[in-house]
Amino acid sequence: MKPGTLSTFLARGAIWGFIVLELIFFSIAGQFFSVSDNAFLDPANMLLLLKQSAPIGIIAMGMTIIMINGNIDLSVGATFALAAVVLLDSMTWPFMAAMGDWAIPLAWTFALLTGAVLGAINGLIVWKTGVDAFIVTLGSMLGFRGLVFMYNGEQPTSHLNWTLVDFAEAQFLGLHTATWFLLGVTAVIWVVMHRTIHGRNAYAIGDNREAAINAGIRVGPHMMRNFVLIGFLAALSAVVFYSESGSVNPNDGQLYELWVITAVVLGGTKLTGGSGSVISTLGGVIAIQLLRKGLGHIGADTETVNLVIGLILIAVLFLDRQLNVKGKEALRT
Amino acid sequence: MTQPALRLEGIVKTFPGVRALDGVSFDVLPGEVHALMGENGAGKSTLMKVLGGIHQPNEGRILVGETPAVMANPLDAKGKGIVFIHQELSLAEELTVAENIYLGELPKKRWGFVDWETLYERTDRILKTLRVGFDARTRVGTLSIANQQMVEIARALTVDAKAVIFDEPTASLTDAEKVVLFDVIADLKSQGVGIIYISHRMEEIFKITDRISVLRDGQYRGTLNTAETNEDEVTQLMIGRTLDLSRNTSHHQLGEVALEARGLSCRGLFEDISFEVRKGEVVGFYGLVGAGRTEIAETLFGLRSPTAGSIHVHGKEVRIHSPAEAISLGISLVPEDRKSQGLVLGMNCRDNMTLPQVGELSSGPFTAEGAEIAIFEKYREKLDIRTPSWKQTVGNLSGGNQQKIVIGKWLSMNPEVLIVDEPTRGIDVGSKSEIHNLIRELASQGYAVIVISSEMPEVLHVSDRIVAMYSGRIMRTFTSEEVTEDNLIQAISGIEPGKSAEREPVSA
């Protein structure tokens, strides 16, 4: 073991350590405060946790790449909603309705395509105009939301298809459908980031955009591909979630961008780009979901939940920094 | 006659308010090392960026071989066989050495997967020819600047190049690494590659180049055959006068001890450092990269906490916790890395120069802009800083002129103790001697100066005493009379002098 490996491990593993802390805390606190007889650590409950992490988690994987790239996407919540609208509405179109359950894969495709197209719009604007991704996506957060409302006014868009619901609620090898999607996406993105040229270029561009340009990497199309990817993943998240719930409010997905970014940053991805890890993002997502679930479990009220979630975020950051602090020899800048 | 590898015809490039290149034409033959020289801001880097597809020329054309070539972007240039080793490091710190060397052209397997085996194998082969102490899997961010420079250089060896451009590759290399670089260049040369070599160091130019082209104020001034010319002629062409570069012989009255370190240590970086600097004295710190000189300077400037030992200013022990405290004690530091430590690149020249004293200059609640401009103008003249006006963004200045802004920034503070870390990195010969004179002049006015440098002529030229360091320890301290190139090299290589009698007490 090289010197420093342990501390690197500790530092990298901060988020997992935090998850363990949460688990311990909630299972002990649960003994005193919870009205339920079931333990917090009950396996079924933990499986539910994974499932419930999926909507945010799938998007967070895309956000990890976007942020490694040095960009940000604030429009994911709206993309999520619009893809859901397309998913549910398309199944009511006459020719689709006529197809019976065969309409399902087609509806999925439409929804995923919608996400990819919305992502492409963001990416194209970022690429061609050179406007900062933060502004572009802040704008499209509004714009896409407007499109959601234009589609069906203020009414929710609904289509309850029990085949779809049954599929979404199914469990395979104990894991829910949504969990499989979350884990699958995590694995695929991990491979992309670590094994493919695209992934390595993503790191390079976020780390030193100038250097990447000088090295002849085509930064514009590269970033656009990532925006398409996150749009696609936001849509995938919608597909997974709304297959089960069957109805979308035009407001759905609001604030998702903030939760997703929080999870990604908790996982240690730098906002300035160039570094970050897909696995740690998964940790960040689970940590947040655990916090919500745990606070519900011990019966915390709304004000406490807000207060605690906020302070815990800061505490994790502090913990992470303490673990990552270099020794005394560090330069004080 | 051989067909040139590369030919430039009437290149013009303008920036808002600056005509950086004004009709430059010359050619580079295959198998030739062609030096490009000129003062700071003469347009060398700009010309190379035009060649490398980073800038588009306003006029003129480029021929690669016989065919006119348009370099729309860096990828284009690369495709046409032009490799560009940048003056400013252009690396992704979070990635490995191998990934950086092959940035933009990682070897591929099917489906866009990286072929890691080939990548590491090729990289390690290249690194072996460069004789460096790190391997393909090292993260670039953990390397010293010199080693990062070697990574840049390694890029020249990755493709079948027609022409390779080195823009001041040796600015942060040690002598040993320079030798390696020159071997690499010789190798490329023997393969018939045309090489453009930019440097301000005459001895290198005369050692390795075949022809020298000179730029001045964006204009082409002519090409000389290296074998048929001499330093004076080149200097004359570059700056219109000749220079005197000799060893320091002047001595002035030394005053009291201004700064003293006693047994200063910082774990893992340096041990038991004791020395003193008197008013009116210039002390040179010489050693290899990694010898720990920068860290000592940083400790004196309040950027690091020493693990043992003490610092004394004017005989009084002080604890320095921040640069702000150091500055109030009269200590100034010209840092090693101008880009990350010295300058706020997005700010204008004036604001950068007066940054440490912006509060002191103002009499009321407001900044004293007039006084600031006056300071800027004074040092612009003194240091010959080439910029259209104080309003220019520092990031748009040439590398050497940026360095001058940093020097001006600390000189204008009138420090009692001035520490300069690699002060003339990337500075042209004219200005370099100007800075050396300035350092001497400051000393004669009673300032205490510490000069950290990896250039032997520089330390020899400016120092009254020279501290030789090796691996975090002081090996020996020389006075300017007793120092020779040989004993200095011995000391910094860790070779103990044969007799202990030769060993100087660390302080008088």
Add this chain to the structure above:
Amino acid sequence: QEYTIGITQNNVGVDSYQTTYEQAFIEAAEANENVEVVVLDAGGDVARQIAQVEDLIQQEVDAIIIWPTNGEAVIPAVRKASQADIPVIVTNSNIAEPGFDFVASFSGPDNITQGARSAEIMCDRFTELGIQDEAQIVQISGQPGYTTAIERAQGFEDRLPEVCPNVTLMETQPGDWNREKSQQVMEAFLVKYDDIDGVYAGDDNMGVGALNAARAAGRSEDIVFVGATNFAVGYEAMGEGDYWGSIYQSPVDDAEAALQTALDVLNGEDVPFLNYFDTPKITQDNMDEFEKPVF
């Protein structure tokens, strides 16, 4: 017999109605020693609400009360509860019809009737003032997408032409249940329309916001303000004579009704499927009959 009842609310803290509801619910549960409650808040997020229903099922509570964030999206989650033999009571705003099979009972106000009643209040006042044939009004609706907002607007818009066919509704803009936003919307209306005779707001918070804008422009005297969910601010403004009328709806009644319905269901009593509690009209004329709302 001990019961554990779980509730997942829509979005506590977004307005004082929901907060008061929550407090009233907890108080009512504490008053009854046979009941323990798990109180959860979905924060307006349907995904979180579904997760909370799953958690409640996991905790094996005896009954689940749900204040749906979306009347349709929660149906599969509700089905899961009913499959786990946990009775589900819907409160405040109902879920959609396909879910009725999985629900034991609904308890809450009838938002469509509320909207209709507001239209009647408005029309009666215009008739009193003699402008029923020329009046022009604007509407400030609640947060787009929320059932309550949609139903109230629908009830109002459907009923108004029936009672006052010549009154024109010039424009509708959302005020997001938000006093400040509504004030801004009203400011723009005041510039745009020289003649506004009435404002219908989806709740009194927004109504008072609109009133504030009109006051600042010196036009509050000429406008009839009608709201819904009579908040304390609305009641006060009515007392001052600036605000005409609203719908009296008590979150305490709402909460107590929900808990009682749940208990009745658990005790195996016969409960009607739709348990509307009454929400009467309140205007300057009859406000003395009502206590000032506590929220």
Add this chain to the structure above:
Amino acid sequence: MAGLSKASVGTFLAKQGILVAFVLFIIGFTIANPRFIDPDNVLGVVRSSAILGVMALGVTFVVISGNLDLSVGSMMSFSTIVVLDLHDKIGPALAIPAMFAMTLCLGAFIGFLVGYLRLNSLIVTLGMLSAIHGLTLTYSGGQNMDIADKSGTWFSVFGQGEALGIPVPILMFLALAAALGVILAKTPFGRKVYAVGGNGTAATFSGIRRARVVFACYLISAFCVACAGLIQASRSLGSQNTVGQGMELEVLAAVILGGASLLGGSGTIFKTVIGVLILGFIQNGLLLVGLQFYVQYVVTWIIIILAVWLDIAAKRGRLWSPIA
């Protein structure tokens, strides 16, 4: 003469692209509905933008220093609720300073975390967004906060008063903008803010106490938030807990629209004011045109991107981005 004016127009456009965008769409809206430039309307828009604007002024400092502040919205609701509550308990004369003190404490806490402990500002302020909201709810018990005697208090002057025919909120906004603009552009402190945001390491090497500067920026931001809360509370003399929620992104949009870079080191108060006015007039203009609110969303999107695009295209002298 012609040559000179052409060149200077070019430079002007390059420097003030955002201003040009602003003028362009004012013309557009005026054509769509002439009431748009009705003085009453203009005054009304500026007045209702004042709250957003005052917050944006403080956030400008934070952004220039290289950080973010996403907590301003929930901090504003905190100060509004607190001052309304204290108004009836200890009287307005004491309530106002007490509210400022509490808000500044929150600002100091954030400043300490970001400045001295060097924690990531996005997450810290995101955390504080949630935590302060929890604090506000705890403080108010989730209830609306209303002043009992609305007609008899002088407290209403900050939101509803007028001086010289101009509403007090506008005066406060302009006065703060002027004061903060001068601080940023003309004082050593302002210079340090730019330096810290432009290159924190170089600033430290220049003897600037970086932590102190960042800390001060968050105090300024909190001060502005307190002013905004004051205007807000005084304007309606009562409030919901949700007041200000979601404003953080609007505030940030205004600052960025004005041309400040999220990376720090650039931006000016004047441009932020333009950014605020653009947002305010877009909202108002679209309301006057009478589009559905969701069509407004889409149009706002397009306008924001076009405005910023025009701004940076003017700066770089070409329409399309040079990114390959």
